[in-house]
Amino acid sequence: MMNITLPTLLLVEDDPNDIMLFRRAKDKTNLANPLQVVEDGEAAVAYLSGQGQYADRNRYPLPALVLLDLKLPRKSGLEVLAWLREQPGLRRLPVVVMTSSKESTDVGLAYDLGANSYLVKPVAFDNLLEMIKALGLYWFILNEKPDINPSIGG
Amino acid sequence: MISRPLRIALLYLLLSALWIFVSYYLLQQLFVGSRLVEQLELLGGLSFVLITALILFLLLRREQAAVERANCILRERERNFRMLTETIATAIFLYRGGRLCFVNPKAIAYSGYTREELLTMDLWQLVSPEYQEMIRERSLSRLHGAGGPARYELKIITKHGEERWLEVTADSIEFEGAPVGLATAYDITERKRAEQEIGTLNGDLERRVAERTAELEKANAQLQFSQASIRELNVALQQRAEELQASMNEMEAFSYSVSHDLRAPLRAIQGFTQALQEDYAAQLDPAGQDFAQRIVAAAGRMDILIQDLLAYSQLSRSELSPKPVSLSRIVAEATSQMQAQITEHHAIISVVEPLPDVLGHRPTLVQVIANLLSNAIKFVAPGVTPQIRVWAEAQENRVRLWVEDNGIGIPAEHEERIFRVFERLHGIESYPGTGIGLAIVKKGMERMGGSVGVASQNGQGSRFWIELPIQEKK
Incomplete structure (x- = not known):
């Protein structure tokens, strides 16, 4: 029953190693929020708009936080972000960009498109643990969540 | 009407007839019947002849004088005419x-x-x-x-x-x-000759003008030809520039890939090795544990290497427009970035305030100074507490910032080498590093229009300096 009440975390990530390491780090930090993973940009859009297999919101609940990689197949992270910020019912959804690159152009573009935060994936696993701990504390406990109503404007 | 000779003759006729008749009548009246009459008549005839002879003489003489005078005038005129015709040009x-x-x-x-x-x-x-x-x-x-x-x-x-x-x-x-x-x-022979000469000269001039014009036209044609070649060269240059831009873009895409894709496997290597160490510690003997530890360390080094290389290549690619910045704030920012290292090595950094304002690119300058401080902290003999002094001196229109340490120093023969990429003077074991830090310092200073140098004696510490244009106080 507990995992029903906890808000969902959506990870948009195509690298299976990174997904595994993320899961492991999340388990180690005892972050109890349910994790959903999609592996490309189009899947992210489908999940967020509740289309196709993601229509069942009981199985695939709307996330309270999106962790978004930028380099993705089919649709880049920036495209997903741009799309999201144009959806009247979803545009308030907090998005944390989490990527390998800290190219200043990427950072600037991500903020321009409405990213709420920008993180660089650490190479050392210990640093990843630290980061996920901080992430959970900040976004799920300290941060006041906005009202999200996906039915607005379809 | 009546010519002068005829007038004179008629007058003479009239006078002589009158003379004869009057003298005859008078003698008849005065001396009637006298013998004296005949003598008087003779006397009268003789005096008439005498008078007329006198008149004739006078008249002829006058005529002759007139003719003389007319001749004289004529001669004068002729002389004038001759003089005129003979002296005229x-x-x-x-x-x-x-x-x-x-x-x-x-x-x-x-x-x-x-x-x-x-x-x-x-x-x-x-x-x-x-x-x-x-x-x-x-x-x-x-x-x-x-x-x-x-x-x-x-x-x-x-x-x-x-x-x-x-x-x-x-x-x-x-x-x-x-x-x-x-x-x-x-x-007009002279004039004609002059005209002819002018004509010749004109002809000559025209010929020379024509020649010169022909030369000019030829030169023009050559010029147009060279212009055409210059245009061609320009097109080629343009093409080369586009190719260069294309390869620059490619380079950028390449370094983006380096940044993004090379680090993903590193994360996997480090993450899973650590998972191995944690989850399978029981199955690994001490040698296996050591290997796993070496894998983690090597992956970590490679990550730092990639980050440094990226920072270096980004310095070459990005536009570093210089703006007025406060050296005091830049040094403070760099120091705070280095805080972990400073604490770890118990380093003492003293900054001689105030530092002047300079023209530079803030993030690059922070990175440059952080790298210099990092080196100053890192390269000390074992057991020595790093002591670093930072001060500035104004030199005309430039500012030189000094970073002096009490480290191991740099042998003079290596002072050039240390600014090259991947140059290292020490083994990884004694002083870890990628060999890119000072190359970043040099590249960054060059890109900002500044310079960098070192004055050092082996074993007596190093004095690095950077130089930038001064920002004049308004």
């Missing part, structure tokens, strides 16, 4: 029919013939053959009253065969009671 030819009937000395001088020879010649015989027929026709028709005065230039041949140009004015006048042709002329 114009040649005068008079001709009757075609034959010359008067020439003045100038005409003689021009033609080279004597007066006697000329007076036996026709006018046109003097003229150069090509003009003879024309002159003949014109001068004859002029004598018959055709055409007014005319002026023309013509060429004559002198007695000695020389050519001479004359400007001739032709007219017809009355002379000695008959119409004659008058030709006045003056010598």
Whole structure:
């Protein structure tokens, strides 16, 4: 029953190693929020708009936080972000960009498109643990969540 | 009406008749019948003859004086005429029919013939053959009253065969009671020669102008040809620039990939090795544990290497527009970035405030100073507490910032090498690093229009300096 009440975390990530390491780090930090993973940009859009297999919101609940990689197949992270910020019912959804690159152009573009935060994936696993701990504390406990109503404007 | 001689004769007739009749009548009345009458009549006749002889004498003498006077005037006039015709600078030819009937000395001088020879010649015989027929026709028709005065230039041949140009004015006048042709002329040979010379010079000039024009046209054609080649070169250059831009873009995409894709496997290596260490520690003996630890460390080093290389390549690619910045704040920012390292090594950093303002690119300058501080902390002999002094000195329009340490120093022969990429003076074991830190410092300073250098003695610490344009106080 507990995992029903906890808000969902959506990870948009195509690298299976990174997904595994993320899961492991999340388990180690005892972050109890349910994790959903999609592996490309189009899947992210489908999940967020509740289309196709993601229509069942009981199985695939709307996330309270999106962790978004930028380099993705089919649709880049920036495209997903741009799309999201144009959806009247979803545009308030907090998005944390989490990527390998800290190219200043990427950072600037991500903020321009409405990213709420920008993180660089650490190479050392210990640093990843630290980061996920901080992430959970900040976004799920300290941060006041906005009202999200996906039915607005379809 | 009545001519003077007739008047005189009639007067004489009247007076002598009156004389005879009056004297006869008077004698008849006074001396009637006297013998004296006949003597008186004789006396009267004689005195008449005497008086008339006297009158005749007086009259003739007066006539002769008048003639003398007229002759004198005539001679005077003739002398004047001759003087005029002989001293005038114009040649005068008079001709009757075609034959010359008067020439003045100038005409003689021009033609080279004597007066006697000329007076036996026709006018046109003097003229150069090509003009003879024309002159003949014109001068004859002029004598018959055709055409007014005319002026023309013509060429004559002198007695000695020389050519001479004359400007001739032709007219017809009355002379000695008959119409004659008058030709006045003056010598224009010099003028003609000058004209001819001018003509030659003009021709020469025109020819030279034509030559020069031709040369110019040729040069122009060459210029156009070179312009065409320059255009071609420009096109080639443009193409080369585009290619260069394309390869720059490629390079950028490449370094993006390095940044993004090379680090993903590193994360996997480190993450899973650590998972192995944690989850399978029981199955690994100490050697296996050591190997796993080495894998983690190597992956970590490679990550730092990639990050440094990226920072270096980004310095070459990005535009570093210099702006006024406060060195005090830059140094403070760099120090705070280095806080972990400073704490770890118990380093003491003293900054001699105030530091001036300079023209630079803030993030690059922070990175440069952080790298210098990092080196100053890192390269000390074992057991030595790093002590770093930072100060600035203004030099005309530039500022030099010094970073002095108490480290191991740099042998003079290596002072150039240390600024190159991947150059290291020490083994990884003694002083870890990628060998890129000072290359970033040098590249960054160059990109900001500044410079970097070091003054060091082996074993006595190093003094690195960077130099930037000063920001003038407003």
